[in-house]
Amino acid sequence: MGNYWMLQDYFTAYLRIVRGLSDRSIGHYYDALNLISRFLCERHLIQETIFEVADLSRLEELREILYKDREFVDLNSRGHHMYSAGMNNYLRFAEADEFFGKKTELVLLDKPMPVTEMYVDEHNTWKRSAIIREQVLEAAEYRCEIDPTHKSFVVEHTNHQYAEGHHVIALNKQDRIPYSLDIYANIICLCPVCHRLLHYGSPHEKKPVAKIIYDKRANRLAKSGIKLSQREFENLVL
Numbered sequence: 001m002g003n004y005w006m007l008q009d010y011f012t013a014y015l016r017i018v019r020g021l022s023d024r025s026i027g028h029y030y031d032a033l034n035l036i037s038r039f040l041c042e043r044h045l046i047q048e049t050i051f052e053v054a055d056l057s058r059l060e061e062l063r064e065i066l067y068k069d070r071e072f073v074d075l076n077s078r079g080h081h082m083y084s085a086g087m088n089n090y091l092r093f094a095e096a097d098e099f100f101g102k103k104t105e106l107v108l109l110d111k112p113m114p115v116t117e118m119y120v121d122e123h124n125t126w127k128r129s130a131i132i133r134e135q136v137l138e139a140a141e142y143r144c145e146i147d148p149t150h151k152s153f154v155v156e157h158t159n160h161q162y163a164e165g166h167h168v169i170a171l172n173k174q175d176r177i178p179y180s181l182d183i184y185a186n187i188i189c190l191c192p193v194c195h196r197l198l199h200y201g202s203p204h205e206k207k208p209v210a211k212i213i214y215d216k217r218a219n220r221l222a223k224s225g226i227k228l229s230q231r232e233f234e235n236l237v238l
């Protein structure tokens, strides 16, 4: 089975639905990003494609490297800056601030995403995309999705309220679910107290919170290929 890159799929949906670009423009961006991917592969900076990079700071680092590379700079100016345009547009997507307050837009991007990788890294934890999580937090404006009046504190370097991303159905349940769980519909923005409750609380206290999440997310999960009755949902999250 060939490798499958979820960020590529989300990026396409974003360009089409949120940015309203034509297939032709999207095609240009992909040509540019394919060239960039080949370029970075040749330099052993990535394995296959720019879409494999799940961490924003690494992506920004790669852009720096690229824009300082003589060969790339020449190629880019001969190509009328099409390559840097592709890269900048991808970064614009990955730098989640584009998604601030865009809850409705994010919902439009929900779709079933295949599971094709074993999500285990060398530390034996489940691999997850920091980019996708950050986009979800931005869309929720860092407010707790259980109750937006929950307060934490303001983070000094971002000026946003502190919030955490939580996988509604834990990634270690992936073997029971036919589609990827590291998706927008399965990540929720929570205040730290609600988040800790879901990880450490008793089932009795978690149950009403799980119900709120089910009511908010059941349709989105279904649209992402994960159809669950409330009972099945509770069995997975409680």
Ligand SMILES: [Zn+2]
Binding pocket: 165, 166, 167, 195, 199
């Ligand atoms: Zn969590």
Ligand SMILES: [Zn+2]
Binding pocket: 144, 145, 146, 147, 150, 190, 191, 192, 193, 194, 195
């Ligand atoms: Zn909360």
